[in-house]
Amino acid sequence: MALVRLLAAGLGVTDGEGDEPYLQQIRDSLAEIKGILQQSHDASEALRAEAQTVLEAHAESAQQYMQVVDQPMPPDFDPFVAMPAGTAVRDLPDGGRIFTLADGGMVRVGPDGRLTAIGMDGSVTPLEPARGGVVTLPDGRELMLKPEAVRMTHEAAGIEGLPLDIDPTQTAQGRCRVELPGGYRLDVFQSERTAMIGNPAGTSVVLGISRIEGVGEDIEVRLVPGGAKGFTAMESGHKGVIEADGTIHVAMANGLDLVIHFPDDDGSNGDPGSGSPPACICEERD
Structure with missing residues (x-):
């Protein structure tokens, strides 16, 4: 028995009868180091996941930006619902707008809402909206006004x-x-x-x-x-x-x-050249 104690002391297994064996102490130390390393690894994984989320968000924002750049917002054709393909629109200093069609013709919208077609030869044709807000150009093409454009x-x-x-x-x-x-x-x-x-x-x-x-x-x-x-x-x-x-x-x-009410005029009451209104018409038609 004394020989066993002597060998154990010689191998450094224990420092005395009341102490933990050296091998047990080493195992405990290794377990503690392992725990610290695991915590460090978990923290690194959390940081990596957060960084990945940020990168994905940046990538999505970049993709959305590229889509906006690649697909610009359509032009505002107010007061029209739409215009023929290739139409360019420009705001005028007086508050009106001018639309240049692909064939060179133009449509001008005055600040008071009056519509005018301007031909390539410089001819000017007043345009009047028909029922439903339809505007017919001199060449027969039709444009549609927005409902609020014809509302008074x-x-x-x-x-x-x-x-x-x-x-x-x-x-x-x-x-x-x-x-x-x-x-x-x-x-x-x-x-x-x-x-x-x-x-x-x-x-x-x-x-x-x-x-x-x-x-x-x-x-x-x-x-x-x-x-x-x-x-x-x-x-x-x-x-x-x-x-x-x-x-x-x-x-x-x-x-x-x-x-x-009607706008003031020259007082002829709708009958130019006469100082008094003509006789009224009272009849029945089929």
Whole structure:
């Protein structure tokens, strides 16, 4: 037994009876070192994963940037929905816009919304939007205006008494249309100082100081002191007064009370060369 202790002490297995064996101490130290190395490895892996995430985010951003560069945003063709391929657009100092078509022709939009076609020979052709906002160029091509481009305010249309949620639509220069409750339609012709009411039954009433006419129904007209004229549509039930200056007051059958104003002119009330309005037309047409 003494020999075994002597050999153990000689081999350095233990430093004494109460101490841990050297081999056990070495194993514990190695285990501690292994734990430290594992923690370092885990930390490195976490940093590597974070770096990979950042690199992937940068790569995605770079890809998106390249897509924007490769595919630029389409040009803004306002007030048109679209233009023919190859059209270039330029903003003008006065607030208007000019569109140069691929064939060299141009379309100018004035700051007031007026449209003009300019040919390659310098010819100028005014353009008027048709129903639905369609604009036809001199060569027959059609352009479509955005809905908001043909929408008018009540003041611009010269109509008082419209519901707030109903806006007139410009159908041509100086002309507008309003779709009213009950299936009624109102067209206003500013230059002619005339309005026309379309009824659900298919009849129409034309109103102007120089022309009061029923299409499909009879109109009763009466003279009012001061040059004004009163009217009553016998079938549809609209009635009102047209002032001497052309202003129309109409109580419609659907309950709306409208006042239609026209721009000031030379006072001829729509009849050039005459100091007084001509006799009104009161007839029924098929």
